[in-house]
Amino acid sequence: xxxxxxxxxxxxxxxxxxYMHDAWLQEQxxxxxYIPIHVKEGKLKxxxxxxKLLGCSGWNVTVPYKEAIIPFxxxxxxxxxxxGAVNTVVKTDEGEFVxxxxxxxxxxxxxxxxDHSNNILMLGAGxxxxxxxxxxxxxxxxxxxxANRTLENAKKLVDELQFGQAITYLEAExxxxxxxxxxxxxxxxxxxxxxxxxxxxxxxxxxxxxxDIVYNPLVTPFLEEAEKYNVRTIxxxxxxxxxxxxxxxxxxxxxxxTDNMIQRLTEQLxx
Ligand code: ATR
Numbered sequence: 001x002x003x004x005x006x007x008x009x010x011x012x013x014x015x016x017x018x019y020m021h022d023a024w025l026q027e028q029x030x031x032x033x034y035i036p037i038h039v040k041e042g043k044l045k046x047x048x049x050x051x052k053l054l055g056c057s058g059w060n061v062t063v064p065y066k067e068a069i070i071p072f073x074x075x076x077x078x079x080x081x082x083x084g085a086v087n088t089v090v091k092t093d094e095g096e097f098v099x100x101x102x103x104x105x106x107x108x109x110x111x112x113x114x115d116h117s118n119n120i121l122m123l124g125a126g127x128x129x130x131x132x133x134x135x136x137x138x139x140x141x142x143x144x145x146x147a148n149r150t151l152e153n154a155k156k157l158v159d160e161l162q163f164g165q166a167i168t169y170l171e172a173e174x175x176x177x178x179x180x181x182x183x184x185x186x187x188x189x190x191x192x193x194x195x196x197x198x199x200x201x202x203x204x205x206x207x208x209x210x211x212d213i214v215y216n217p218l219v220t221p222f223l224e225e226a227e228k229y230n231v232r233t234i235x236x237x238x239x240x241x242x243x244x245x246x247x248x249x250x251x252x253x254x255x256x257x258t259d260n261m262i263q264r265l266t267e268q269l270x271x
Contacts, residue, residue, distance in 0.1 A: 003032035009062035024256035088247040102246035104135025110238025120144040124185035137163040147172035184212040189220030
């Protein structure tokens with residue numbers, strides 16, 4: 001029987017995942033398809049029953065269901081359990097539905113070469129930051145600071161994850177010279193938002209990696225500012241593609257071509 005995969009969310013029409021997974025399935029000659037499913041408010045339970053009943057082999061979960069889906073799964077892997085959010089569901093050979101979270105690891109893969117001793121600065125302490133911080137911890141990174149508008153929220157996050165230290169945006173600006181990687185995770189810079197930046201980058205070290213998890217626009221105001229300095233900027237497409245590649249590998253047992261996909265999506269988004 002032909003396998004099929006899906007992505008569920010609300011809204012879902014603009015998801016790039018169907019394009020990405022269909023291309024990879026074709027490239028690897030896998031007889032399967034991947035479809036977007038719009039799950040309306042209050043319909044998550046029905047949707048999951050439907051997916052199970054109709055033989056879906058696995059699906060991605062996007063906003064706003066990454067947390068709400070948990071009670072409908074048989075179990076979670078360590079990262080999904082610790083992060084409290086699922087972006088990938090895998091149906092095992094035994095028919096169990098297992099939740100994973102590939103966002104954080106996907107993001108770190110998108111950075112390319114980094115070192116465990118690198119000093120990381122996270123900007124923002126929401127759900128996206130949580131997944132990434134946990135992945136840094138899991139991979140054995142040692143030095144990480146979380147700067148946030150509301151210091152209390154950063155403190156709570158580092159306490160819960162038992163990793164890193166909480167600082168203010170002002171402290172982050174003062175310590176900017178000491179960071180090797182700066183990660184922007186707040187919604188600032190998404191299309192409808194203003195040109196406001198979480199921190200100023202004056203004094204940033206040469207060759208620092210500056211990453212934004214937002215990919216629409218491809219160059220956020222934060223990355224635009226970073227490009228004025230001699231640093232390496234990374235947009236959010238890398239995270240999108242690498243989280244998808246990890247999901248693809250859990251479902252199909254093989255790893256797809258990520259560089260090629262980043263290039264194709266960049267062209268599609270007009271970069
Ligand atoms: P996600 O869960 O996807 O990360 P989110 O929960 O909306 O998204 O992200 C919230 C993060 O963005 C928080 O760190 C939030 O800061 P507070 O804890 O102070 O609320 C940060 N954030 C949201 N809007 C912001 C803004 N206008 N300026 C600075 N930080 C902002």
